[in-house]
Amino acid sequence: MPEVEYSTEMALSPEVIWEFVKDMNNWAPMLTGYQEHEVIDDTDSIWTLKGDVGILSRQVKLKAHVTEWSGPERVTFTLTGLNEKVDGGGTLTMRSEAASETDEVAEPVKPRRPWFGRRFLNWMFRTMFRRIHGEGPKRLAAPTSAEVRSVLTYTLRMDAGGPTGPLVNAMLGPAMLPAAEALANKIAAHLEQTHLAPS
Amino acid sequence: MFHLGCQMAWFKKQKRKLDLETDVVIIGSGGAGLMAAIAAHEAGARVTVVEKTDLIGGTTAVSGGVLWVPNNHHLAETSIEDSRQEALEYTRRLADNRSDEQLIAVFLDTAPKMLRFLEEQTDLEFSALERYPDYHPEFPGGKPGGRSLDPGLFDTNELGEWKAKLRRSPVFGATAMSVSEATDWGVFSNPLGLDFKLLGERYKKGLVCYGAALVGNLLKAVLARGIEPMVGAAARELLEDEGRVVGVRAERDDEELLLGASKGVVLASGGFEWNKQLIAQFLGGQLTHPNSPPGNTGDGLKMAMQVGADLGNMSEAWWCPSVMIPGEEYDGVQLNRGDFATRSLPHSVIVNRAGQRFVNEAQNYNDLMKPFFAFDPMRYERPNLPAWLIFDQNYMDKYALQTVVPGMPIPEWLPRADSLAELAEAMGIDAEGLRKTVERFNQLAEIGKDEDFQRGDSTYDHFYGDPKNQPNPNLGPICKAPFFALQVYPGAIGTKGGARTDEHARVLRSDGQVIDGLYAAGNVMAGVTGPGYPGAGSTIGTAMTFGFIAGRDAAGKSA
Numbered sequence: 001m002p003e004v005e006y007s008t009e010m011a012l013s014p015e016v017i018w019e020f021v022k023d024m025n026n027w028a029p030m031l032t033g034y035q036e037h038e039v040i041d042d043t044d045s046i047w048t049l050k051g052d053v054g055i056l057s058r059q060v061k062l063k064a065h066v067t068e069w070s071g072p073e074r075v076t077f078t079l080t081g082l083n084e085k086v087d088g089g090g091t092l093t094m095r096s097e098a099a100s101e102t103d104e105v106a107e108p109v110k111p112r113r114p115w116f117g118r119r120f121l122n123w124m125f126r127t128m129f130r131r132i133h134g135e136g137p138k139r140l141a142a143p144t145s146a147e148v149r150s151v152l153t154y155t156l157r158m159d160a161g162g163p164t165g166p167l168v169n170a171m172l173g174p175a176m177l178p179a180a181e182a183l184a185n186k187i188a189a190h191l192e193q194t195h196l197a198p199s
Numbered sequence: 200m201f202h203l204g205c206q207m208a209w210f211k212k213q214k215r216k217l218d219l220e221t222d223v224v225i226i227g228s229g230g231a232g233l234m235a236a237i238a239a240h241e242a243g244a245r246v247t248v249v250e251k252t253d254l255i256g257g258t259t260a261v262s263g264g265v266l267w268v269p270n271n272h273h274l275a276e277t278s279i280e281d282s283r284q285e286a287l288e289y290t291r292r293l294a295d296n297r298s299d300e301q302l303i304a305v306f307l308d309t310a311p312k313m314l315r316f317l318e319e320q321t322d323l324e325f326s327a328l329e330r331y332p333d334y335h336p337e338f339p340g341g342k343p344g345g346r347s348l349d350p351g352l353f354d355t356n357e358l359g360e361w362k363a364k365l366r367r368s369p370v371f372g373a374t375a376m377s378v379s380e381a382t383d384w385g386v387f388s389n390p391l392g393l394d395f396k397l398l399g400e401r402y403k404k405g406l407v408c409y410g411a412a413l414v415g416n417l418l419k420a421v422l423a424r425g426i427e428p429m430v431g432a433a434a435r436e437l438l439e440d441e442g443r444v445v446g447v448r449a450e451r452d453d454e455e456l457l458l459g460a461s462k463g464v465v466l467a468s469g470g471f472e473w474n475k476q477l478i479a480q481f482l483g484g485q486l487t488h489p490n491s492p493p494g495n496t497g498d499g500l501k502m503a504m505q506v507g508a509d510l511g512n513m514s515e516a517w518w519c520p521s522v523m524i525p526g527e528e529y530d531g532v533q534l535n536r537g538d539f540a541t542r543s544l545p546h547s548v549i550v551n552r553a554g555q556r557f558v559n560e561a562q563n564y565n566d567l568m569k570p571f572f573a574f575d576p577m578r579y580e581r582p583n584l585p586a587w588l589i590f591d592q593n594y595m596d597k598y599a600l601q602t603v604v605p606g607m608p609i610p611e612w613l614p615r616a617d618s619l620a621e622l623a624e625a626m627g628i629d630a631e632g633l634r635k636t637v638e639r640f641n642q643l644a645e646i647g648k649d650e651d652f653q654r655g656d657s658t659y660d661h662f663y664g665d666p667k668n669q670p671n672p673n674l675g676p677i678c679k680a681p682f683f684a685l686q687v688y689p690g691a692i693g694t695k696g697g698a699r700t701d702e703h704a705r706v707l708r709s710d711g712q713v714i715d716g717l718y719a720a721g722n723v724m725a726g727v728t729g730p731g732y733p734g735a736g737s738t739i740g741t742a743m744t745f746g747f748i749a750g751r752d753a754a755g756k757s758a
Contacts, residue, residue, distance in 0.1 A: 057527065058527050059527075083608075083610060163391055163606055167399040167402060170403050171373055
């Protein structure tokens with residue numbers, strides 16, 4: 001089963017990130033290939049994504065079911081394919097950087113610190129994001145202390161079933177890490193633009 | 200030096216500076232273009248390849264990658280015998296007096312040499328597909344197999360940083376199995392027999408098959424000769440000097456490039472199947488759903504016309520029925536999948552809006568399409584458009600339907616109904632007509648003989664049928680609900696009309712004179728097979744043969 005994990009740092013508290021993440025409507029459009037989503041209730045929604053599977057692009061409908069709303073630390077969800085035989089799930093984890101360095105036992109996944117090149121690319125991405133989207137609206141919350149840093153970690157696993165599963169999984173694997181990176185970085189860029197840009 | 204002098208004179212006259220000076224400029228990076236590049240280089244020329252899209256391989260890369268070469272040396276590895284005379288008789292019949300017979304002979308004489316050259320100069324090692332029949336194997340000179348050649352697999356890691364530039368098929372690109380393996384494993388009739396674990400491992404390793412394997416090998420050979428194709432460079436105009444083509448004006452991003460070609464320019468830029476204006480202007484059929492990459496917009500044809508090229512075979516295409524899965528995209532446009540097997544397997548028929556069959560559904564994809572374009576002069580309409588594939592749960596229980604194999608959920612994009620009458624109403628098909636057609640078809644399936652359209656009579660039909668289904672591998676009743684309908688659209692692998700050439704692949708004017716310095720090969724050239732499709736790989740076999748001839752001749756050597 002292909003599984004990926006991606007972490008990114010933000011100069012924001014986990015609470016600020018949680019305020020954004022707890023409402024799926026905020027970040028669903030940031031998913032790679034997002035077409036639309038329909039919120040059914042507090043825990044269930046249907047996402048329609050257009051994703052690159054192998055060489056071509058295909059539309060996939062997934063039912064997302066949140067199994068754990070555990071603010072401000074974590075949201076965990078499962079994914080079930082509605083038009084493809086695929087299942088999976090994921091977790092968005094928010095932790096202060098201090099906690100991530102000292103409280104390793106309490107958390108199931110220790111975020112990896114991205115290598116320098118990746119951090120540079122992230123910086124570039126966020127800079128470009130701000131250039132494209134402007135300096136953003138006025139702050140929505142009080143500025144966070146410069147010392148406060150959090151790590152947002154996104155884990156995603158998908159498992160294609162049926163007889164073709166081994167082949168589809170081979171194709172899904174390479175596409176998942178870029179998707180995880182894109183979501184985490186877009187959330188980070190959006191929040192930094194909203195909360196840290198000079199007013 | 201004379202040619203270079205002409206070239207320099209042009210640029211001096213135009214007060215333009217040459218961006219690149221070479222001997223042979225090749226426009227397009229499919230099988231014809233890369234073959235021309237290798238041939239010209241081996242004949243001592245400096246070569247530049249320009250490719251409009253960001254990927255290498257053109258139509259060839261998304262194809263089955265098979266070459267049709269009659270009388271080839273790999274036939275010796277089979278039990279099939281062949282001769283030039285048989286191949287000539289067969290190909291002439293399919294060309295239907297609409298092709299230059301001299302060029303047919305040139306193709307048949309040169310293709311085996313091209314094949315040997317190819318295997319000597321690249322890592323390609325073909326194998327004869329002994330069970331892949333010619334498309335009319337029962338015609339005089341037709342063969343039950345062996346003329347079509349399989350390029351095998353290719354490891355894309357051998358391309359280094361060019362790996363990502365290799366075009367892949369949206370349909371075959373992820374399933375790395377050779378044509379021989381696909382045949383042995385029963386890719387269509389026994390989809391659950393495929394080793395998907397092995398295919399997954401091959402995908403992870405970077406192995407590719409079919410057209411990508413062929414182009415991968417060609418690209419590797421081109422790169423090994425120090426030729427780095429210019430990708431994203433669209434040729435826009437042929438540069439002439441006193442009637443001779445001396446270069447190309449190309450555009451890359453916002454940059455204009457003037458490429459001087461002291462020995463010649465080879466047009467190998469594919470067909471015009473994605474150019475609606477040219478389709479309306481020339482094609483005999485209503486092509487709406489091409490199967491090739493959308494970059495094939497007739498650029499080479501237009502450039503040839505601008506310098507006065509004569510044209511031939513303009514009403515023809517390598518026709519192929521298309522089906523669509525909504526939402527699937529390739530190169531940013533809706534993907535049109537060629538349908539090769541659904542219509543050939545038991546438990547399926549093709550009907551028009553009257554609910555009537557009108558063709559042997561299992562025949563080769565090129566000839567299958569022709570009745571789709573039948574014209575009713577009294578009503579001024581085409582009675583066989585639109586058309587639908589009708590099949591039942593028996594089919595879904597046994598066979599593959601594009602991306603779906605037995606055991607997978609029926610996709611929501613596939614229209615279905617619990618009865619044929621309901622299905623007919625939903626699709627706008629005459630219900631009574633469909634009822635009668637299916638009743639009749641089921642009777643024919645029962646006896647195993649299609650008395651109406653001879654489906655299953657030819658060895659070719661059996662190749663895409665189910666060998667376990669007897670007495671006829673192509674016939675089975677449509678009787679188990681739910682029933683399904685899939686619209687079949689007029690598609691084509693590519694058009695095959697274009698610039699007329701002589702035996703040296705030199706482009707001709709309408710008075711029969713050669714346009715000095717201009718060559719054509721592949722789908723931009725007037726196809727030598729006329730309206731016919733002799734066998735699997737006829738497209739690439741002819742394209743690479745005339746690419747070979749063009750490259751050699753431009754460099755100053757005969758093929």
